[in-house]
Amino acid sequence: xxxxxxxxxxxxTVTGKKLTVTCSQNMNHEYMSWYRQxxxxxxxxxxxxxxxxxxxxxxxxxxxxxxxxxxxxxxxxLESPSPNQTSLYFCASSSxxxxxxxxFGQGTRLTVV
Amino acid sequence: xxxxxxxxxxxRLQEGESSSLNCSYxxxGLRGLFWYRQxxxxxxxxxxxxxxxxxxKEKERLKATLTKKESFLHITAPKPEDSATYLCAPDGTSxxxxxxxxxxxxxxxx
Numbered sequence: 001x002x003x004x005x006x007x008x009x010x011x012x013t014v015t016g017k018k019l020t021v022t023c024s025q026n027m028n029h030e031y032m033s034w035y036r037q038x039x040x041x042x043x044x045x046x047x048x049x050x051x052x053x054x055x056x057x058x059x060x061x062x063x064x065x066x067x068x069x070x071x072x073x074x075x076x077x078l079e080s081p082s083p084n085q086t087s088l089y090f091c092a093s094s095s096x097x098x099x100x101x102x103x104f105g106q107g108t109r110l111t112v113v
Numbered sequence: 114x115x116x117x118x119x120x121x122x123x124x125r126l127q128e129g130e131s132s133s134l135n136c137s138y139x140x141x142g143l144r145g146l147f148w149y150r151q152x153x154x155x156x157x158x159x160x161x162x163x164x165x166x167x168x169x170k171e172k173e174r175l176k177a178t179l180t181k182k183e184s185f186l187h188i189t190a191p192k193p194e195d196s197a198t199y200l201c202a203p204d205g206t207s208x209x210x211x212x213x214x215x216x217x218x219x220x221x222x223x
Binding site: 004033035040041042043044045048056058059088090092101102103104105106107109 | 147154155156157158159162200202210211212213214215216
């Protein structure tokens with residue numbers, strides 16, 4: 001089954017404690033992205049990757065890092081989380097070569113206290 | 114910079130009452146426009162891709178249309194299970210960078 005898998009689904013952490021949210025896709029897609037979703041602000045892109053070792057900033061990259069060492073994985077790293085990073089996060093993947101739509105993961109709800 | 118505006122922000126319908134949702138966009142080199150449905154706390158679920166002005170696509174009670182400046186999602190005789198947030202996202206020449214509208218929250222009452 002084609003899917004994008006994020007872990008964890010829920011996470012409560014404290015300010016300043018480094019964390020990583022993992023994302024994995026099994027569709028051999030070139031593109032992967034991270035979004036955050038906040039009430040009234042919609043889905044905003046944090047970072048995206050067009051292929052292995054190629055990443056670029058989206059609209060709200062401050063406070064986040066990403067890496068793309070393998071095609072299937074695209075982890076999101078918060079080096080020093082702050083309360084304003086409390087949000088619902090989604091990972092997505094797509095294949096421009098095959099002109100496919102983006103497939104989304106099930107989401108990670110992060111709370112930073 | 115790509116811009117997307119969806120209207121209305123929220124729409125309440127009675128079961129069977131047809132209506133339309135609007136997605137207006139300003140995108141360089143539109144390659145396609147996506148419509149998604151999102152249920153609370155879940156990831157967006159793909160509905161349609163439209164590639165050129167004049168194109169229409171249908172799925173059950175939903176029909177999406179596209180012009181050069183906007184897209185419409187028509188809902189015919191909606192049911193309560195159609196209640197969700199509907200998102201549009203035009204795909205331009207900024208490869209990998211997808212800009213979503215803020216969505217229309219649709220509520221269908223029985």
